[in-house]
Amino acid sequence: MRLAFKLAFRNLIGAGLRTWLNVIVLAFAFILIVFYHGLNSGWNEQAKRETVEWEVGQGQLRNNGYDPYDPFTIADGHGRIDNPQAQGLEPVLIRQGSIYPDGRMFSTFLRGMDPNQKVLKVPVHLLKDSKADFPVLIGKRMAESAHLKQGDEVLMRWRDKHGTYDATTITVAGIFDSNLPSIDAGQIWMDIHKLWEITGMPENEATFYISATAKENMDVEGWTYYNQASLVQYIDDLAEMDKIGAMIMYGLLLAIALLAIFDTQVLSIFRRQKEIGTYIALGLTRARVVAIFTVEGSMYSIFASVVGMVAGYPLFAYFAKTGIGMGETPANGIATLQRIYPVYGVGLIVSTTALVIISATIVSFLPSKKIARMNPVDALKGKLQ
Amino acid sequence: MSENIISLKNVVKKFPVGDGFFTALKGIDLEFEKGEFAGLIGPSGSGKTTLLNIMGSLDAPTEGQALVMGKDIATLSHKQSALLRNMHIGFVFQVYNLLPVYTVFENVEFSLLLQNHTAAERKKMVMDALEWVGIENQADKKPAKLSGGEGQRVAIARAMVKRPEIVLADEPTANLDAKNAHAILKTMKQLNKELGTTFVFSTHDEKVMGYLDRIISLEDGKVVKDEVVEAQYTV
Known part of the structure; x- marks a missing residue:
């Protein structure tokens, strides 16, 4: 050879x-x-x-009533666990709402998250620095489609836990750039404490919790844990x-x-x-x-x-x-x-x-x-x- | 000259042609001894090349027996006949058949690559062979750069480098002018004398016949004359 x-x-x-x-x-x-x-x-x-980095963290503990592919489950798919921070869990609450830029109605999802969180890259810490009464963050896709820019004020409407409509003016405190449309398009990020307050929901109420550390499983009644691998599958x-x-x-x-x-x-x-x-x-x-x-x-x-x-x-x-x-x-x-x-x-x-x-x-x-x-x-x- | 190295007994060779056969050799009986300088002569189609191919184990007889170096050609496997050719038989072709992408040195070295020689041994053997044929200064040239006479010298060196017992030369001077033809034939005769190699030619060139010690005339696939002659040219 x-x-x-x-x-x-x-x-x-x-x-x-x-x-x-x-x-x-x-x-x-x-x-x-x-x-x-x-x-x-x-x-x-x-x-x-x-x-x-932007959405799933190390894993998610999801309320059994919530299906991310079914927006109708957002209204009831939420709940609360005691002291989630002690278990390395960061609450995220999603509610439906709408905004009215230039008089046009935009259906949106309101996402509440703690501005002190370090689990995701979403720059919610910017909310702490804002002097506005109701600062929010949006992604650049949302900013483009709604013709919003930093500092703009816009009317936001939502329903509280009893289903009663309420509205206020929000201020765009920051626009972030992410490659992930699911956390950008049609999403308005705000301080979760504010979201609890305006919806009348108790502290730690969440649609899902994001885990800061990798876990294989969590056994919590009414909730299902999805590890990182399954979320990016x-x-x-x-x-x-x-x-x-x-x-x-x-x-x-x-x-x-x-x-x-x-x-x-x-x-x-x-x-x-x-x-x-x-x-x-x-x-x-x-x-x-x-x-x-x-x-x-x-x-x-x-x-x-x-x-x-x-x-x-x-x-x-x-x-x-x-x-x-x-x-x-x-x-x-x-x-x-x-x-x-x-x-x-x-x-x-x-x-x-x-x-x-x-x-x-x-x-x-x-x-x-x-x-x-x-x-x-x-x-x-x-x-x- | 007493050792029999080629022995052909009633050799018949048939080739399929259409629905029938063409019989190229019709019962050839010949023997060649070590050190002979013999030639097969005859018109085209008389069976010279066919006989040479059988002696070189490139082909096998349809009937009869061809023993070369004691081996029955018809019974050899591909591997055994390849070994026989590599170790004992050298070929010189009418159109030289040099490998065009190799240099003169590499062409001559080729057969040695199939044997167990070191690079140093191979180099010495190749240079010796090139010296025998007088083209040691052309070792690095490609065949395309050589004249016809030089090309045939390379072919002879390639056939001789492994010191075979038999060299089979098929019309080796057909493409050469008279001067080159004589030079080539003298070289082969010299090698025949010095190394004792048996040369068998197939030819209709009168110049070749002048160097032969034995002339075998073939006609229509049969030996019509087999005579030992006095060579006209000597070295």
């Missing part, structure tokens, strides 16, 4: 441009696969990180679904590159019949000649992986550092990242290299098998087989 590698290497280097054309096509496929895969991994990791599921599309793209890319190798191998075996006959006359077994041609094909992929890594590294490093701007994307609850920072792990590089080498070896072996059936005398004469 060592000899096959040695001879294949010499043949490929000796073949010059033909070799490098194949290598470039395959290296291009290699770079695109790694790049696209890195982009997906980057999105997946970032989306999870953002979701954890939908991102993995989305990534998994996206994988199918990605696999089709990888397949097409590889197919184009492998077709070039297959074509070269078929042509090579046809054009190099005399050479094959000479190898056999010089004492190589047919199996060894098959091995040389197969290794030649595999070597395209080895060269391509090396060229791909060398040529692709600056590109990968640049985008991993600066990220890739994704523009504005519609707000649908999933983390919509404006910049994705691709992640290239060793596993990704190794698995892509292995995929390229194995597939190139297979497509090289298929036409090379023909050599085993060649008559050396006909091969030496260069007779069409």
Whole structure:
């Protein structure tokens, strides 16, 4: 086998441009696969990180009456546990309300959270610094859609615990920038103490509690604990679904590159019949000649992986550092990242290299098998087989 | 000259043609001893190359027995016949059949890569072989840069580098001018004398015949004359 590698290497280097054309096509496929895969991994990791940092924390203890996918459960899906802070739980209360910017009605969710909390990145601490009577925070998506800016005052209406409507003027004390539409679009953040007060709800009343520390489970009657992994599982599921599309793209890319190798191998075996006959006359077994041609094909992929890594590294490093701007994307609850920072792990590089080498070896072996059936005398004469 | 290294007994070779067969060799009986400088002559289609291919274990007889270095060609596996060629038989082809992407040195070295030689041994053997044929200064050139005569010298060096017992040369001078042809033949005759290598040619070149010690005439797949002759040219 060592000899096959040695001879294949010499043949490929000796073949010059033909070799490098194949290598470039395959290296291009290699770079695109790694790049696209890195982009997906980057999105997946970032989306999870953002979701954890801005929305789910280390886990959530959710009132059994509340279903985040059903807004009608907000009215009754709340409750209270004693001294949640002692258990590392931060209460979040959600109520429905509406605001009237420029006389237009906007349905909103009022989210109350303690301004002293350190569990989520939502900058509710800004509420403490505001001099306004009723300061609130909104995200930039909400600010854009409602045409609100910092310092604006707007009428807010809500219903208290008895269902009675009440209204007051709120002041936009800050606008935060988050990649997570679910905590931004249509959401108004306020001090939870204020929310308890205006709704007439008792202290520690919450729709869910966010855990500051990782817990596997909590046993509280009327409440269900969701750990962090289960809360971000939908991102993995989305990534998994996206994988199918990605696999089709990888397949097409590889197919184009492998077709070039297959074509070269078929042509090579046809054009190099005399050479094959000479190898056999010089004492190589047919199996060894098959091995040389197969290794030649595999070597395209080895060269391509090396060229791909060398040529692709600056590109990968640049985008991993600066990220890739994704523009504005519609707000649908999933983390919509404006910049994705691709992640290239060793596993990704190794698995892509292995995929390229194995597939190139297979497509090289298929036409090379023909050599085993060649008559050396006909091969030496260069007779069409 | 007493050791029999090639023995052909009633060798018949048939090739399928359409629904039937074409019989290229019709019961050949020949023996070659160590150190012979012999030639197969005859018109095109007389079976010279077919016979050479069987002696080189590139092909097997349809009937009869071909013993080369004591091995029955028909019974050898692919691996065994490859080993026989690598260890004992050198080939010189009409169009040289040099490997185009290799240098002269690498072309000559090729057979040695299949044997257990160190790099230093290989280098010495290759340079010796190139010296025998007088092209040691062309070692780094690619075949495309060589003249016809030089190319055939490389082919001879490649055949001789492993010191085989037998060299089979198929029309080795057909593509060469008279001067180069004589030079090549002198080189081969010299190697035959110095190393005791058996040379068997297939040719219709009169110049080649002038160097042969034995001429076997083939016609229509049969040996019509087998005579020991006085070589016209000596070295």
